[in-house]
Amino acid sequence: MAADTAFDVSKQRIDWIDMAKGLTIVLVVMEHTTAGVGAALGQLPLVFGALAEFAKPFRMPLFFLVAGLFAYKALYGDLRKFVDGKIVHFAYFYLLWSVIQIGLKIAIPHASAWQVTYVDLLLIPIQPFAVLWFIYSLAMFFVTMRLLRDARPVFVFFFALALYFAKIETGWMLIDEFAWRFIWFVAGIYGAKQIFELADWAREKPLHAIGLASVMLASVAAVVFSRLVEIRGLELLMGIAGAGSAVMLVSLLAAARLGEPLAYVGRHSLYIFLAFFLPMAAMRTALVHLGVENGDLVTLLTTAFAVVTPIVAYRLVLNTPLDVFFVRPDMFRLTSPRPHTPKIMVAAGD
Template sequence: MATPVTAATARVDWVDTAKGLCIIMVVLLHSTFGVEQAVGREGFMHVVVAFAKPFRMPDFFLISGLFLARVIDRDWRLYADRKVVHFAYFYLLWMTIQLVVKAPVLAAEHGWAGVPGQWALALVEPFGTLWFIYLLPIFFVVTKLARQLRIPPLAVWLVAAALETAPIHTGWTVPDEFAARFVYFYTGFLLAPRVFALAEAAAARPWLAAGGLAVWALVNGTLVFAGLSEWPIVSLALGFAGAGAIIVLATLLVRSRLFDPIRYCGEHSIVVYLAFFLPMAATRIVLLKTGVVASVGLMSLIVTAAGILGALAIWWAVRGTRLDFLFTRPDRAHIAARKAPAGARLQPAE
């Protein structure tokens, strides 16, 4: 079975479905921890979040590197526009929005005079949930520099793997997450043909793929709940195994139209990633104040759904309006000529 591609957009369906699974897991993480912290106890979704921890972000970063080979040899100006300025624009915009929303809380901690300082601090220490799009441009630049300097790819990969295995905990998000995640991004770039071959093999042998997923789930769950998943080497192996499992699962899910909503979330993953915090927090506050939901786990699920659907609703509401700049980078925020006309869809985080 060939890799499904949507005719209108030439997007690879299993890639979008995998990204959809990843963004759902990210929102679920923040929703679950937010609810549990507010009520002071854990719910049944805590188990799901713990199970997904070894592979949630490794898969996201691996997929983000898959299509880099197509553009890495562009001149620096065009490359920087697509892979650095693009994410910097959305980071600065949504970091400011998040800071404004959280200003009363920050003022209570630091005083109103300290709020601008928190904005300045966010230029070097990623703010809130936005660290992923802060780190992606760094990965893009480092990968291109390594290629231009003709550093052997195997040497780059071995250093990246060593950094993940170390592990490194400085307390500063940028070096810590770079060390923990770059190996997955670089692997996506380096081994993209093999990743696509894995998806093709899973599509051709769905029952064998499903059996492999069952074995993986058993091993991953055993190591997680035995407290071994964060051990050196084990964490690296689980990260790659989980990333492969999500790719295989996504390939199987695209066989049915029932899972199109997941693909749609992945196609617009950056929209969800940027905006989910607002409907997520609002829904959590309403549920906690009204007490209409007693189950912590169920509350986490409701907050997760509200975060995802709310983010998409915000995007749908502003499309074609003066607020379109919230999700579509305007011409003035480009440093190179655009490859699509004004009003084109948001460039995906790929």
């Protein structure tokens, strides 16, 4: 792995990275909300259903791509810090919130066809529950790349590419998601320099960047809605196009100082990932019971509520005994405790 993937990161660069993370979590919440609203109302919302489908090729690729941008230091750093920040950190939140989510699913009656039982609790170590698969996968990516850190980048890249094109479908989420998503994490690590250069170029030539992003996003839409995205190679290209467009556009937002709300969401993305399911379900159910039949309106209000509520909850419980839901206690740390503040890559470990 080339040493030039590790370089100084300016405040402006941090801002666009936070915005990219914020965009990712909003898209994730929107996708889950859209599916839930569709199930509740009997049909997908017109606008948000299309948006969720459009963003599918690049939503999670963008997340793992950004997570890989700063992985170099962890991969080549102290082993104890690596285990603490990339294994224990993820394990704590994964286990805690898996128990919470499964427990609530068992305890609270719901109309979902997905039946949850106590067996799901026993399967937590080997079968991630709901959206929490991303935490497990990210830890696996870090461990794999730590083991492969001295391998030739070209070999690692083609190994990840081979996994992607293998279209592995075992039914075991850990294996299937690893094979499908690993290429994006690898691309974030090895392509960090080029990704930052793309963001810098966008700020230097904003009109060119907007034009290029527009063409790329139009291509994504054409491929997605023509169903050609089901072809694996085109899916990969659309992931690149969508993620590249997102990098350019959020970089422009950062340069214009127009995306601070999105950056704020990005700095709190871990808390949203962990807890959005509860306010999402509560708001969706309440609106449907109140007789709101406009699926797009329900999706919009529910998505906003599900994004904001975990941040508010985190702020309310911070420095209280309840902050264990969002801040790893010192007793579960292998290194010296750190201040309870969001990190640049909070979703990728502290």
